[in-house]
Amino acid sequence: EPEVTQTPSHQVTQMGQEVILRCVPISNHLYFYWYRQILGQKVEFLVSFYNNEISEKSEIFDDQFSVERPDGSNFTLKIRSTKLEDSAMYFCASSGGRKNQPQHFGDGTRLSIL
Amino acid sequence: AQRVTQPEKLLSVFKGAPVELKCNYSYSGSPELFWYVQYSRQRLQLLLRHISRESIKGFTADLNKGETSFHLKKPFAQEEDSAMYYCALNTGNQFYFGTGTSLTVIP
Numbered sequence: 001e002p003e004v005t006q007t008p009s010h011q012v013t014q015m016g017q018e019v020i021l022r023c024v025p026i027s028n029h030l031y032f033y034w035y036r037q038i039l040g041q042k043v044e045f046l047v048s049f050y051n052n053e054i055s056e057k058s059e060i061f062d063d064q065f066s067v068e069r070p071d072g073s074n075f076t077l078k079i080r081s082t083k084l085e086d087s088a089m090y091f092c093a094s095s096g097g098r099k100n101q102p103q104h105f106g107d108g109t110r111l112s113i114l
Numbered sequence: 115a116q117r118v119t120q121p122e123k124l125l126s127v128f129k130g131a132p133v134e135l136k137c138n139y140s141y142s143g144s145p146e147l148f149w150y151v152q153y154s155r156q157r158l159q160l161l162l163r164h165i166s167r168e169s170i171k172g173f174t175a176d177l178n179k180g181e182t183s184f185h186l187k188k189p190f191a192q193e194e195d196s197a198m199y200y201c202a203l204n205t206g207n208q209f210y211f212g213t214g215t216s217l218t219v220i221p
Contacts, residue, residue: 004157033209035209035211041213042200042211042212042213042214043158043200043211043214044211045208045209045210045211048208048209056208058208091157091158093158102148102160102163103160103209104160105150105157105158105159106157107156107157108157
């Protein structure tokens with residue numbers, strides 16, 4: 001069964017540095033998402049992406065964050081000037097042709113900011 | 115505003131006992147609701163969605179619009195059901211997750 005894959009599984013970065021989290025969605029999916037889960041807290045929606053542009057974003061997704069689909073397979077989340085509070089598990093998800101199709105999640109990237 | 119509420123953070127039941135994980139939502143439109151499960155050290159997986167009205171791994175969930183609930187039920191819990199369960203609401207614009215309920219099935 002096709003899966004969403006995320007790399008790296010764990011990223012350790014110094015505060016203030018930029019970090020890029022990578023995701024390869026399921027190949028025939030059209031909608032892509034990023035979520036964040038701070039340790040011990042709920043999964044929070046960050047952004048959705050469709051047709052090469054952001055379709056929705058939450059209040060968490062400020063100017064520090066950006067997403068990109070640089071080629072036909074990857075979907076990246078860039079976090080600039082990382083802060084301690086950016087430490088979290090970041091999940092990528094994708095869904096099929098219709099907007100309300102269930103989302104398939106990757107294993108997540110654990111981001112630790114020192 | 116909290117869109118999805120899962121009032122129980124932790125739930126323990128004995129093997130063979132019935133289990134119900136509660137979920138309430140807040141949304142004025144037509145909700146689309148899901149249950150996701152996360153087994154230890156694994157990714158979030160879709161368990162079921164309300165529009166399909168199916169039973170997966172013995173679990174069922176019925177959307178009750180009057181009570182704005184989408185509780186997850188299983189008549190006889192198994193040890194392998196121990197996991198984190200998340201209720202989620204899709205409004206068409208955003209996907210909202212509850213805080214999750216950690217279910218432990220005691221042998």
